[in-house]
Amino acid sequence: MLRIASVEIIETKIPLKHPYRLSQRYGDVAFTHPTVVKVRTDDGLVGFGETDAWVGFSSETPEGVAVILKNNIAPKILGLDATNVLKVHETMEFFMRENHMAKGTIDMACYDLLGKAAGMPVHRLLGGALYDSLPIMGAGGGESCEEAAAAALEVKATGYHSLMVKVGRDPVHDAERVLAVRDAVGPDYPLILDANQGWDLASAKKFIGIAKDAHPALFEQALVADDIEGMAALRRSCDVRISVDESLTSFRRAQDAIRLGAADTFSIKVCKNGGIRESLRIIELARCHGIDILFNSMLEEGITQAASLNVALVTSNLFPWGHAYFSPLRLDADITTYSSLIRNGRVYPPTAPGLGVELLDDVLDRYVTARAVVGK
Ligand SMILES: [Mg+2]
Structure with a gap:
């Protein structure tokens, strides 16, 4: 004890x-x-x-x-x-x-x-790692089409396996920016579009009506977190896979999203979802309903990232492209040893006991x- x-x-x-x-x-x-x-x-x-x-x-x-x-x-x-x-x-x-x-x-x-x-390590306690490593999803910036395209190429050159593009401002300009990114990175590089609650349903439909030509892998959280019905309506109206992030705060919200048909993918963030145990419950619920899991991140440090990584390693219903495992590299410093697990666009299982980081x-x-x- x-x-x-x-x-x-x-x-x-x-x-x-x-x-x-x-x-x-x-x-x-x-x-x-x-x-x-x-x-x-x-x-x-x-x-x-x-x-x-x-x-x-x-x-x-x-x-x-x-x-x-x-x-x-x-x-x-x-x-x-x-x-x-x-x-x-x-x-x-x-x-x-x-x-x-x-x-x-x-x-x-x-x-x-x-x-x-x-x-x-925690992933062993949870039953054992299913993967030798996981691909990392990068994130680009850029306000103009040219800047966004250049930023996307930089992410791709770093070795990251997919790219999150932030949208949720002007629907037409954002869609043009996404098309410019698609042109730059080529036809096969997975793009995840995240609107972070920036739009109402009409703006979201306007955006995706244009941006669908960039064949995005995922369109995340176009509407405000509480509008799960609206997210479901958006999902019914377009052929692009929809993910919920801000809407998915708890097991109860996961049940709501499933009942209303609001998502193809759940964006799990282990800190947002209440830690390892709550995340595992939501992931298993998703698996039972054919929903896959994008391991996403807040702007977070290495303890949260390590907790998330231990959970992802035991998750069978993984979103097939990259996951957000480079957050500490975007910050002034990593306050842990987590970043040493990142190599060549992939993140590797911790081997030390516990979460596996100091x-x-x-x-x-x-x-x-x-x-x-x-x-x-
Ligand atoms: Mg998000």
């Missing part, structure tokens, strides 16, 4: 190397605010967790996550056996409904501790905005 002795909650603010231009709803993003937790056990083992709340994307915020962890979650889990992940979940659920991102940090840290106690405290310290410890 590994009793939880303390929970340290670390708030951070980390710049992106280059600001990221998203839909008209989000604008340009220059910083990310990962919340890191260290769960210490009474025999000195430490498990790491992270979440990456983003105002406007998630209903949770970085500040809110920290307060809920400090006041409502950490005090209730002190003394529990960290390796009994189900019991920790039951306790959190009893005291705190929703708040999946806050609870997800504890879930990750407990799986990390379970793996460290067992001496094996936290680099000296790097983390540069970005800390607040710290609190609950327990001894």
Whole structure:
């Protein structure tokens, strides 16, 4: 038994190397605010967790996550056996409904501790890796057609296996930009178009009516998160595969998306979905309904990415092209050793016990905005 002795909650603010231009709803993003937790056990083992709340994307915020962890979650889990992940979940659920991102940090840290106690990586604890490596999906920028085409070629040259193009501003200009990217990268390079809630149904239809000629592999979250009916109407109206991201915050929302026929693909983000256990439940539900899984990412650091990677390695219903496993490379620094798992456009399974990454405290310290410890 590994009793939880303390929970340290670390708030951070980390710049992106280059600001990221998203839909008209989000604008340009220059910083990310990962919340890191260290769960210490009474025999000195430490498990790491992270979440990456983003105002406007998630209903949770970085500040809110920290307060809920400090006041409502950490005090209730002190003394529990960290390796009994189900019991920790039951306790959190009893005291705190929703708040999946806050609870997800504890879930990750407990799986990390379970793996460290067992001496094996989490993907082995979950049944064993199905893959030797996974292809990475890149992301390009560019405002004009020329800039977008040049950025796409750069991503392709880096060795990434597919490209996410951000849309969700002017539907006609965005569609022209997508066509320019298609021209530049050639006919077979998978393109994922993400509108990040930027449009109403009419604008989304206008866009995809033109952009369909670029044969996109996926069209993600054109409408606001709560409009799952609208996402279903969009899916019925076009032949392009539709994915839900902001709409897919929980198991309950996954059930809604399935019942309404709103998605071909689920964008799983392990922090958004409440950690490893909740993600696994949603993935299995999707599998039973013929829905595949794009492992997507927030602007997140290596703990969340490692948790996501461990889950992807045991997922049979994978989206067939790249997945978002290069997030720390877009940030000022990787606060963990995660980036060493990336080689030539692919990411490789961690071999170290637990989530399989170490936290680099000296790097983390540069970005800390607040710290609190609950327990001894
Ligand atoms: Mg998305």
